[in-house]
Amino acid sequence: MVFPHSIGAHILGRYYWCASESKLLAHEENLEKKLPKDCMLEGITVHEWLASRPKSKTERELLFKLEQVRPWYRILDGTKIYAHPDDFGIRKRLVQMREYKSVDKYDIDPFVVCSAVLQTKIGSWVLEPILRNLKYRLDGMHEVSLYNRKTAYFIGRTKVFYDPQEVVEELHFIFGVYRGENPLIPPKRWKCRVCDPEIKRKCSLRGFNHVS
Numbered sequence: 001m002v003f004p005h006s007i008g009a010h011i012l013g014r015y016y017w018c019a020s021e022s023k024l025l026a027h028e029e030n031l032e033k034k035l036p037k038d039c040m041l042e043g044i045t046v047h048e049w050l051a052s053r054p055k056s057k058t059e060r061e062l063l064f065k066l067e068q069v070r071p072w073y074r075i076l077d078g079t080k081i082y083a084h085p086d087d088f089g090i091r092k093r094l095v096q097m098r099e100y101k102s103v104d105k106y107d108i109d110p111f112v113v114c115s116a117v118l119q120t121k122i123g124s125w126v127l128e129p130i131l132r133n134l135k136y137r138l139d140g141m142h143e144v145s146l147y148n149r150k151t152a153y154f155i156g157r158t159k160v161f162y163d164p165q166e167v168v169e170e171l172h173f174i175f176g177v178y179r180g181e182n183p184l185i186p187p188k189r190w191k192c193r194v195c196d197p198e199i200k201r202k203c204s205l206r207g208f209n210h211v212s
Helices: 009-016 019-027 029-034 046-051 057-067 110-133 164-179 189-194 197-202
Strands: 006-008 073-076 079-082 087-091 094-103 141-148 154-161
Touching: 006 009, 009 019, 009 079, 009 110, 009 164, 019 029, 019 164, 019 197, 029 197, 057 087, 073 110, 073 164, 079 110, 094 110, 094 154, 110 141, 110 154, 110 164
Parallel strands: 006 079, 094 141
Antiparallel strands: 073 079, 087 094, 141 154
C-alpha cells in the first residue's frame, strides 16, 4: 500500500477503536462513508445541534479568523494531517478544543472516549501553530463530551491533557502500524461482529476473531 498523503484526525482517532479499521480508512477514503452517522434530532444531527449554541463575541472573532486560514492541517513525515474540532472555548486569548461524541448508550463508553481523546489531542497539535500565528494561545487542557445519539442526553465529560511531544510520538507509532512496521493489535471480538461488511471483507485480520 502507498502511504496516504493526507489523513483526518478522526481517522487516526479510530486507531483506538480498531487499528485495522483505522489503517483501511487511511488508505481508502471511500470507506469513510461506512462509519456510523449521527441520528437526527429535530432535523439536524446531534453534532450540529451542539455546535449551534450561542457564541460570545470573542468566540465569533476567533471563528472568523480561523475560517480565513482553512483548511487546517499540519505536516508530519510528508503527510498532511487534517483536523476540524467540533467546537472551541476561549478565555481572553486562550483556546480550548471541544469534541462531541454521540453514542447509543447512556453511560461512558471507554472505547469511544479513547478514540475521541486521541482525535482531540491531534486536533490540538494541528491547530497550535495556526492559533499562534493568529496571536492566540492553546490551552493545555481540552474536553470530550459524550451524548446519547437519539435524545442528546448529556452522559459525561472527559478532560484531555495536551502534550505536543506525546502526540508526535503517538502519531509516529500509528504511522508505523499503517506501514506494517508496528504490530496490528486485533480488536475485541464484538467489534468485528458490528463492523461494516465491506470493511470486514477487506480487513487483514479477517477470521482472527472467528468472525467471517
